[in-house]
Ligand SMILES: [Zn+2]
């Protein structure tokens with residue numbers, strides 16, 4: 677399976693029983709199949725934080741302006757739920773297979789940063805994602821609200837503060 681953003685070959689990783697395809701050593705994107713995403717809803721927050729311990733490559737081009745193809749369906753283009761330039765994070769979903777493509781480059785950079793500043797940066801990061809980005813989705817729409825619940829579960833799963 678190829679990374680939809682930088683075309684690197686994705687690595688299969690398993691954390692707390694959840695299988696995730698990770699763009700290791702390149703852009704750091706994560707692919708969650710919908711069956712795996714459903715498992716996450718029943719796990720403790722922070723159960724997947726070990727996924728984020730990898731190096732990012734410098735200067736990888738991830739084509740932020742372009743739509744990415746689904747790594748699973750290949751031809752279907754991913755729908756972007758939100759993007760944060762400041763926190764170098766984007767969340768996309770496939771309308772066909774419902775899988776999530778989550779690029780948390782900004783979060784991986786925080787985890788790789790100096791211990792002294794990490795705590796404060798993590799708080800800022802998760803506050804912005806939860807209370808600005810996810811709350812800013814069109815939650816009155818039932819499909820979007822359902823996606824927002826999955827996205828919240830994924831970010832809680834990744835959150836090393838737990
Ligand atoms: Zn990539």
Ligand SMILES: [Zn+2]
Pocket residue numbers: 746747748749750752770771772773774775
């Ligand atoms: Zn798909």
